[in-house]
Amino acid sequence: KGLFETGVTFTNNIAVTAAGERANARFSFTNMDQKGMVPNTDLKRNTFNLALGMKLNEKISTDGNITYTTLKSNNRPGIGYAGDNIIQQTIWTGRQVDWDYLRANYDKRDANGNIVNWNHNYQNNPFFTLYNNTKPQTRNRINGFYSLTYQMLPWLKATGRIGTDFYRDSREIRFEKETTDYPNGQYQTFDYASTETNTDFLLVANKSISDNFSIQATAGVARRDNKIVGSEQTATALVVPGLFNFSNADGSVNVNQFTNTARINSALGSVSLGFYNFIYLDASARNDWSSTLPIENSSYF
Numbered sequence: 001k002g003l004f005e006t007g008v009t010f011t012n013n014i015a016v017t018a019a020g021e022r023a024n025a026r027f028s029f030t031n032m033d034q035k036g037m038v039p040n041t042d043l044k045r046n047t048f049n050l051a052l053g054m055k056l057n058e059k060i061s062t063d064g065n066i067t068y069t070t071l072k073s074n075n076r077p078g079i080g081y082a083g084d085n086i087i088q089q090t091i092w093t094g095r096q097v098d099w100d101y102l103r104a105n106y107d108k109r110d111a112n113g114n115i116v117n118w119n120h121n122y123q124n125n126p127f128f129t130l131y132n133n134t135k136p137q138t139r140n141r142i143n144g145f146y147s148l149t150y151q152m153l154p155w156l157k158a159t160g161r162i163g164t165d166f167y168r169d170s171r172e173i174r175f176e177k178e179t180t181d182y183p184n185g186q187y188q189t190f191d192y193a194s195t196e197t198n199t200d201f202l203l204v205a206n207k208s209i210s211d212n213f214s215i216q217a218t219a220g221v222a223r224r225d226n227k228i229v230g231s232e233q234t235a236t237a238l239v240v241p242g243l244f245n246f247s248n249a250d251g252s253v254n255v256n257q258f259t260n261t262a263r264i265n266s267a268l269g270s271v272s273l274g275f276y277n278f279i280y281l282d283a284s285a286r287n288d289w290s291s292t293l294p295i296e297n298s299s300y301f
Contacts, residue, residue, distance in 0.1 A: 002099025003090065003126065007037035023054040038077045038086065039103075040130045046070045059151045066144030075134040083181045084133050086126035093118065103127045115178055124180050132176040132242075141167035155207035162199045168192070177241045184250065185238035191231045199223050214274040222266040232256040263291040 015028035030047040048068045055061045078084030093099075097118045105116040106127035117125040124133075145163030152158055169192045177185035202220035209215060233256075235249035246253050270284035287301045 002103065003039075003086070004037050005035075005039055007035060009034040022056075024052070026051045036077060038130065039127065040134070041073075041075050041077045043071070043073045043076075045072075061149050061151075062147065063149070064144065064146040066142070069139075069141045071137070071139040071141075073135075073137045075130070076137055078129070078133075078135065083124060083179070084129055084135075084175075086129055089123055089126050092123060099126070106131060120180075122180065128176070129179075133174055133179060135171065135173050137169070137171045139167055139169045141165070156203070156205050158201070158203050160199075160201045162197070164195065164197045166193075166195045169194075172244070174244045177238055184236070185241065187235040187238060187244045187246070187249070189231075189233050193229045195225075195227045197225045212276050214277075216272040216274070217270065219269040220267075222268065224264045224266075226260075226262045228258075228260045230256075230258050230260075261291075265289045 010033045011030065013028060013030045015026060017026045018024065026049075028047075028049045030045075030049075032043070032045045032047075034043040036042060046069070049065070050067075051065045053061070053063045078086065081088065102116065102118060102125050106125045108116050110116050114120055115125055115128055117123070117128070143163070143165040145161055147159055147161040149157055149159045169190075171190045173186075173188040173190075175182040175186040177183065179185065200220055200222035202218055205215065205217045207215055233246065234254040235246055235251075236254065237250035238244075239248050239250045266286060266288045268284075268286040270282070273281040275281075285301070287299060289298050290300070291298070293300075
C-alpha cells in the first residue's frame with residue numbers, strides 16, 4: 001500500500017473503412033495512454049494503420065498494409081535483480097519500514113546529511129530512485145508489406161511480396177549522484193536503428209485430380225536482410241547533480257558504435273497429397289544460405 005498506485009490505461013480508437021467490387025481500404029488510429037502502478041512511470045503509444053486491397057483485373061490483384069507507431073515514456077520501471085528495480089526492495093524490507101515516510105521525504109536529508117532512507121548500505125530510497133534515476137524512451141516504428149498476385153490458371157497462382165520493419169529506438173538510463181551503486185552518478189544513452197526486409201516469390205498450386213485425389217503444392221524463394229546500427233555512450237561519473245548530459249561528465253565518455261548486417265537466401269517447397277478427403281501425405285523442404293556463416297558452410301538444409 002505504501003508503494004503501489006492505481007494504474008490506469010486509456011485506449012481510444014477510430015477507424016474508417018471503404019469497400020467496393022474491386023477495391024477496399026481501411027484506416028485506423030489508436031491512442032494508448034498508460035499511468036503505471038509504480039509511481040512516476042508512464043507509457044504513451046499512437047498507432048496509425050492503412051490497409052489497401054485492389055483487384056486490377058480478373059487475374060491480377062494487389063494487397064498492402066502499413067503501420068506507423070510512436071512510443072514515448074518519461075520513465076520505464078527498472079526490472080531484474082538490480083538496484084533500480086524498486087520491487088526488489090519489497091523482498092528486503094520488513095513492515096517496520098515506513099514507505100509513506102520514504103515517499104514524503106525522498107528529496108530531503110537526515111540529521112547526518114544523508115538522503116532520507118531506511119538502509120544506506122545496500123538500498124536506495126525507492127522514491128529517490130523513481131523520481132531521480134529515470135529511464136526515458138522514445139521509439140518510432142514503420143512496418144508493412146505489399147504483394148502482387150497473378151492467377152495464372154484456375155488452380156495455379158504466383159505471388160510476389162516485399163515487407164519491411166524499421167524502428168528507431170532511443171533510451172536513457174540516469175543515476176543521480178549519491179545513488180548507492182553509483183555514488184558519483186552515471187548517465188547512459190542508447191540509440192538503435194533496425195531494419196528488416198523480407199522478399200519472397202511463391203508458386204501455389206491447388207488442384208483436385210479426381211473426386212478422390214487432390215494436391216496442394218508450394219514452391220518459392222525468399223530473402224531476408226537485417227541491419228542494426230547502434231550507438232551507446234556512458235558517462236561513468238557526473239560533476240553537477242541532476243544534470244544528465246555528456247558535457248557534465250566527470251572524466252571521459254565511453255562510446256561504442258556498431259553496425260551488424262545479415263542476409264539469408266532461401267529456397268523452399270511443400271506438397272500435400274489428399275486421398276478421399278481424410279487421408280493426407282505431407283512433405284516439405286527448405287534450404288537456407290546465411291551470410292553469417294563461412295562461405296563453404298553457409299548452406300544448411
